[in-house]
Amino acid sequence: MRIAQGPRPWPIHVFGWALFVAALINLVEALGAHEALLAGRWYERVPIVNWTPERAIIASFSQFTIALIPLVWITLFASSRARWIVLAFGVLKLAGTLLSAGSQVISKAPEVVVLEAGLVALALVMLFLPATSRWLGMRRDHDVAAFA
Structure with missing residues (x-):
């Protein structure tokens, strides 16, 4: 795979930051919990x-x-396949969050759960905006030497 050239559209930047912050919140919250x-x-x-x-x-x-x-x-790498993988796992995460809302399954603070779910939803929306679709759908020059 080659690194994508050119500027990335703003939804790609928002997607990246939203997904990174959601994962970081999950990590910080987990590490801040008591060991037991x-x-x-x-x-x-x-x-x-x-x-x-x-x-x-x-x-x-x-x-x-x-x-x-x-x-x-x-x-x-501007992988359009990864967009569908993120969509599948993001929908599963949001569905799990909704199904477990109000039960004792989630041991995180409700604010953390809502913030994390909101960031995941924002990241998923950013992946399917027209600017993102155009950027991910651009024909990339393939390195012919890699296939020789």
Whole structure:
């Protein structure tokens, strides 16, 4: 893959910042939790693992890193396939947030949940604005030597 050339449209910048801030909020909130509470959150998600505070911290950083991979694909390489991957996982995250609203499943503060969901929704909207679609749909020159 080659790095996309030329200026990125403003929705790509807004998408990047919204997704980055949402992932950062999730990480900071997880690391700010008490160690036993953090391990308990991960145990609720994956009960077959013996969660220690150290494993929960590693899992939180892994989740943050994984959230940034499609951001790089879209903002750096202009991958239109990554847009659909982000849409699928973003819709799943928003659906999970809505389904678990009002229950005790979410152990985060309600303000954090709303802010994070709002940023994810903003990022998803930015991915499908006309300027973003044009930028992601531009024909890129392929490096012929890479296929030789």
